[in-house]
Amino acid sequence: MAGILDLDLVGARDALRAGDITSSELTAAYLARIEATKDLNAYITVTADRAMAMAEASDARLAKGEGGALEGLPIAVKDLFCTEGVLTTAASHILDGFKPTYESTVTAKLWDAGAVMLGKTNMDEFAMGSSNGSSYYGPAVNPWRAAQDAGTRLVPGGSSGGSAAAVSGRAALAATGTDTGGSIRQPASYTGIVGVKPSYGRCSRWGIVAFASSLDQAGPMARTVGDAAVMLSAMAGHDPRDSTSAPEAMPDLTAGLEQGVKGLRIGIPAEYKVDGMPSEIEAIWAQGIAWLRDAGAEIVDISLPHTRYALATYYILAPAEASSNLARYDGVRYGLRVDGDSLAEMYANTRGAGFGAEVQRRILIGTYVLSAGYYDAYYRKAQRVRTLIRRDFDEAFGQVDAILAPTAPSDAFAVGANEDDPVKMYLNDVFTVPASLAGLPGASVPAGLSARGLPLGLQVLGRMFDEPMVLRVARALEKAAAFTARPAMLEGV
Template sequence: MTAPTDFTIAEARTALAKRELSATELTQAHLLTIEALNPRLNAYITVTPEVALQQAKAADAALAKGEAGPLTGIPLAIKDLFCTAGTRTTAASKILGNFVPPYESTVTANLLRDGAVFLGKANLDEFAMGSSNATSAFGGVENPWKRTGDDTVLVPGGSSGGSAAAVAARLALGATATDTGGSIRQPAAFCGIAGIKPTYGRVSRFGTVAFASSLDQAGPMARTVEDCAILLGSMAGFDPKDSTSAQMAVPDFAAACARGVKGLRIGIPKEYRVPGMPAEIEALWQQGIAMLKDAGAEPVEISLPHTQYALPTYYIVAPAEASSNLARYDGVRFGLREEGSDLKDLYERTRRAGFGDEVRRRILIGTYVLSAGYYDAYYLKAQKVRALIKRDFDEAWGKVDAILAPATPSAAFGQGEMQDDPVAMYLIDVFTVTANLAGIPGLTVPTGLDSKGLPLGLQILGKPFDEETVFAVGSALERAANFTATPSVRAAA
């Protein structure tokens, strides 16, 4: 029999329905794995065994009555950016180190409505600002994968590195995550799992600690494309508490996974062949193109001419919005408070003590580009370029049904190998930020291993609110790639 921690979400739902194991047994198996591996991986900031077991007990009662929901009894990790009533929510920052929300985010409320079990709060880069999970005030996360013959500790990617590591190492069956510039898709690729950033507005942002409000979008991570579809089906939906939430019905995402790709046109953007791209990434991309062609799709070369401006545009827009959103952390209303000689001194001491270096760096950049004399030169110009990037995609949809591209320019790197160079760290997001600027869905699928045995992923980008086609293409790619490799640090089978 499959070990409980090795189930996919789809398999676990079947096993629970057939009473082959109980939700309590499934939850206990994951809690034991967390107890054994989390001290090393640091994937969770807060573990909630009492809450999880109580929810599992309620799930077993629902299963016994035949009242199971779509996620009844499924143990999940919740990125510590989603407010959870009665459970500490830190955003991996000292400034929120002891914050216990009195309310539930819409995403987590939807998951609880559908019967999910919450194992705890997953680690992340502070305020979701980072690409390595090295900026967390609670310490970095270790990627459960290792290079062949090398015990170097690798980063899991960021900002959703704790979510990705937890899923890859079997510390959860799935996880919530957020993606502002690639924070779902990049760590998913680094950890050999699947993850989708939905269309902006598909999932409510209410109760999710804000980074950049016009870019942030919540989505799921799991070990298979189908599992991501199952989770997104619960997470998505209109929410009147979020003014950017789309009033659209939630399709059966999981059913779309079986559609196939016959007759679909798959765009191959020539601008994603960036200078210095490793040969392994190019080879993986070509392999993915061939796989989809064999499955019945037609590759079509397209041009997204403003792609070259996406990274600088993102690193103007995102810090500008961050500087505005993080102004609320002043030491007066909630969170950390450092006493000062007057109000200004209190603000300065609180923020100096509460924010890490990367958060302070982005606040300063954002404040600068919004300041008098620079607003037109930087922020306003970035918004105009953002519109051109979106227009590139809008024009592409007249020719293709989805787009295939690399997810990252490399496999996972070692802790400390790039963190001293902020610009090099920002370049990690080169393939992912366009989807956030355009507001379109993007799915990462693990597709192969590099020469050192580390996972590499490809991403599928889709039309706004056409996650169904994205899942169909992703599932076809997943079947063809048949990625079965597992990390060296994981639950014992």
């Protein structure tokens, strides 16, 4: 079993096609691993029976020499994706008992490609958070521990914390995540895996529970850049059911992975050198610059002058969209209902009991900035600043092929830390939010360990719809970093 769990997605795919292992063996090994790592709380729902049935069907197709790009590969799904007949909660009490009658476009594509569903992963409630601490089902836990403090549980990041913990803890071969302001890239950095946020519109949002419609984007979380490229190839593509889905041709994401960076121009944004940045974050960034320079890239200093306004802009726009999107949860059609003496009281009781503190906070912020008298002062102004942020990136990409920056301002922090200080929690997104506002693709790659022995990531950003370039540079970083560290809990696995 240990050998099976050590295979990455590409390695497992090749072993399945060669007949060295079966999907049933692989899936059974991962289901056993999920059971063995229950303390991580990475899953909300485990679909063991369905997984084994899907694996057996894959084995039958593989025996005939048939099958899709992900045939027989067991993966996890963030519990924000609607899955037909399977509990879908967005980690919220208000969606108790909700089993969709339809399948999200992204997961339908994965099943069409032959992937096997292990279950639905934990997350921040309605994808609102940076630690997985706002989940109604309790926090997911990072498989990593600090070298000198093995007894303290650490966050896996958020909101895709369950997916990150599952992949890092070998409880899934790969997983889906969603990124609104950094919710794929930041947890990937905290858990020592690869996370890719595609360009806005590259993956369909149809069937994904909405947080902020102009920002939400699905993407893969995996062990290697190559694995992420294979996953994203299956997930992406135009969807006529989603008006924000881009009708762009999907390039081959694996063809140029090994081209290297010789001759490429890599931008280093001055504004990402924020006040109070920990020295080890500066050091890993400098190391990443050196790796790319040594590989033949030209390093170019660039400026993104409106970056300093990005976090404030995001925390106006995202709550505003959330307040609108979450108005549909009223206790009438599905999910939780708390009765009252009137319709209005039933609405208030249901939403008060069903939404957690962070979701309520963002709904209130969003409602405030959209209200009469404040719309122009906050929301409209934030939209204008967002345009300036996008313009900064457009000008930068007139000079460079990709941008390199840190993924997160620290390594993973303790479960429960920062929860009484929302602003401090929001600062975890300082390096990831700008690209989200601009709709650009980005990838986080594990680059080294902090002084506490915890993973640190670097992120590569690219032009709109230039995922091949992002993945190419990310692969060059991955090769240079040669990150092979594993959490202590994986010893012997």
